[in-house]
Amino acid sequence: MKHLILTVALLITSIFSFAQETQTITVTIDNVTSDKGKVGIALHSKDTFMKAKPIAEMESSIKDGKVTVTFKNVAPGEYAILALHDANENGRMDFKENGMPLESFGASNNVMNFGPPQYEDAKFMVTNKDISLNIRF
Template sequence: MKTVTLALSFLFVSLVAMAQEKNGATITVTIDNVTSNEGKVLAGLHTAETFMKGPGIQNTESAIENGKVVLTFTNVAPGTYAIMAMHDANDNKRMDYQANGMPMESYGMSGNDMTMGPPQFNSAQFEVGVQDLSFTIRF
C-alpha cells in the first residue's frame, strides 16, 4: 500500500510541476542588420521609470551570427514597456561615445524611431497583454 501511495504522490507532483501556468507574455526581438559579428547585442526591457536611466527590468544579450540576433524576454506582466538594444562591439557592457557625445556603437529601440536626439519612451512604448509579441528592431 505504501508503494502505491508513494507512486501516486510522485505522479501527482510531476503533473502539477508540468502544468504550471505561464505567468506572462513572451516578447521575441529580431535584429537583422548588425554591422559585424564582433561583440554582442545587449537589450533591455524598460518601463517609463527605467528608460534611459540604467538597466531594464529584464536584460538579455546574444552573440551575433551573420549580422543577426534573436532575443527573448519571458514572463512579462501586462503593462507599458519599451525595448532598447545596442551592439556592444568591443564587449565592454556599455555604450561608447565620440568626443562630441554621439554614440560610437549601433543602437535601436522598439518603434524604430530614428529621429535626432536622445531616444524617448513615448516613441518606443508598446502595450503587453496576455498575447506573445514579436518585434524587429533596426539599428
C-alpha cells in the first residue's frame, strides 16, 4: 500500500512539473551599423548578468542591419538581455585605449548609461505570455 501511494504521489508530481508553462522571447535589433560580423545575444538572470555564463545565448548573422532571434522554453521569472555586435568575430567586445567600446552593444529596456549596463535597468518579467523585445544599439 505504501508503494502504491508513493507511486501515485510521484506520478502526480512529475505531471505537474512537466506541465509548467514556458514562453518564448523574441529579440529584434534593427539598427546594426553594418552586416559585417555577427550579433551575440545572451539571456541572463540577476546572478549571471555581467558576471557569469548566460542562461542561454544565441548568435546571428546580420541582414540589412537587422537581427532576430528567439529564445524558446523560457521559464517564468525575471531576466535581462545583453547584445553585442561582434564586427570582427573575435568572440569578445573590443575597447579603445581609453576604455570606451569599439563595437556596438545594447541591453533590454534600451537604457543607455555611461558605463556598463546595470541589471536593475535591463530586467523584465516573463509570465504567461510570449515576449517580443526590440533592442537598440
